[in-house]
Amino acid sequence: MNKIPVSETVSYLISRIGKAHRNRANELLSSLNLHAGQELLLQQIYQQQGITLNELTCGMCVSAVTVTRTVERLEKNGFLKKERCSSDQRAVRVYLTEKGVAAVETVEQKMWEVLERETVDNLTTEERMLLKRLLMQVLSNLS
Amino acid sequence: MNKIPVSETVSYLISRIGKAHRNRANELLSSLNLHAGQELLLQQIYQQQGITLNELTCGMCVSAVTVTRTVERLEKNGFLKKERCSSDQRAVRVYLTEKGVAAVETVEQKMWEVLERETVDNLTTEERMLLKRLLMQVLSNLS
DNA sequence: CCCACTTGTTTAGCTGGCTAATTATTTCTA
């Protein structure tokens, strides 16, 4: 059985695509003064105002430290507000400001839609469905 | 035309997979005292001892700054050596040490092989071929 | 021959992401 070079493996493709995809996301987000990663956090708060940092940590597959610091920066830039939870003084709840809400609603069309269109360009509808199915299996494999 | 939720787009899958894949790569690399990104750099030098930082920058789709700093750390940890180019005093050439060579040769089986096996697990041979083809198109779209 | 331009690298300062260790609060249990 011949070994295929690393450069022709699915893993190598994924690492290249992951980088390119993130780069493009950053380009699209820069006009909103956001960085890749922040938009996911804002979207979570949008779906549940008053969510705690701990709940954010779980929902984003990211470490608690990263959440703490990203929230800190987003608060400094006026996208959200922190508030100590009254029933559990350990927990911190976060709420989007008007600016934060506007940002989330803009990210949808300024980033996700553009990114998706570019990503699946030149693929037929069937190929897109298929790709989605295969990627869901890959994600499941790696989780 | 109904909009599909972000969580069901190829883009969203790619960003999730990209993160999970990188995390797993880091786990596998940690036993070699390497971090994701460093292994690509070492592999490039392995293929061309004496490569310049500028050539590394081009070959890795990464900024010159990142190359400079990663090389600096890898040198500090004994994986490579820097040397000013004699014919062009601006350029810096890098060479793997024995430790660096050993690392590259171990990364192949300790990281790439394991990662690939895990990534395409539960996919048939046909599905793997297909996935590869679709991902190559995606990479081309994003480059 | 010298000054302008280009090229290769580095510094400063920012981002997301991480682990380990710390602090504060709550909960559980002996």
Next chain:
DNA sequence: TAGAAATAATTAGCCAGCTAAACAAGTGGG
């Protein structure tokens, strides 16, 4: 009920990655 254990968040310190700006060394044109 008091002390131990679990939980939520933070601090310190590390890594990859980035842009902008500085610096140094070649290259070219007038």
